[in-house]
Amino acid sequence: MSSLPDDFSRSQLKDRSWKGDGIQVNKDIAKKPTDKNRRCTDVLCCLVFVAFMVGMIWSTVYGYVNGNPGKLIAPIDGDKNICGYSAGVEDYPKLYIDDISTAASDPTNVFSYSVCVKSCPKEKTDAIDCQTTSVTKACTPEPGQEYTTTDFVNYCIPVYDSLP
Numbered sequence: 366m367s368s369l370p371d372d373f374s375r376s377q378l379k380d381r382s383w384k385g386d387g388i389q390v391n392k393d394i395a396k397k398p399t400d401k402n403r404r405c406t407d408v409l410c411c412l413v414f415v416a417f418m419v420g421m422i423w424s425t426v427y428g429y430v431n432g433n434p435g436k437l438i439a440p441i442d443g444d445k446n447i448c449g450y451s452a453g454v455e456d457y458p459k460l461y462i463d464d465i466s467t468a469a470s471d472p473t474n475v476f477s478y479s480v481c482v483k484s485c486p487k488e489k490t491d492a493i494d495c496q497t498t499s500v501t502k503a504c505t506p507e508p509g510q511e512y513t514t515t516d517f518v519n520y521c522i523p524v525y526d527s528l529p
Contacts, residue, residue, distance in 0.1 A: 440519055441476065443498040448481035448519065454496045457481035461493065461521040463501045466510060466529055480504065485514040485521035 440460030449458030468478040480495040489511040495504040514521035
């Protein structure tokens with residue numbers, strides 16, 4: 366919707382004495398959006414969007430009512446048991462990394478050394494009640510490997526100053 370003719374030379378714009386001769390201005394360009402004859406063209410798109418939103422709300426409600434959202438953030442031990450949910454670990458909802466030194470040396474497998482525990486140890490001397498895994502055979506850390514933790518969303522987060 367250009368107002369410029371096809372044979373217009375832009376070099377005319379450099380000439381300060383040129384007054385715009387031969388240019389026809391399209392009056393529709395100057396109209397405000399409210400002055401133009403407009404019509405609705407996106408009704409189908411709006412209907413698809415509303416149907417999508419209704420479907421998302423229905424899926425969310427159905428998933429929350431019939432699912433178990435707690436499993437989404439529940440920790441998983443070294444044997445792939447969901448702490449607090451899987452058979453045998455229902456009473457052990459928290460995750461503790463037993464051999465933190467070995468786990469830290471191989472960060473890609475840090476959770477292989479994790480076990481489900483009843484409660485996070487607040488002190489180095491606290492007894493750890495855990496469910497053993499194929500990698501962790503005992504719930505007692507080796508001497509010098511104990512550390513204190515803070516419970517955060519069922520994960521026993523090590524306190525930095527207490528790490529071996």
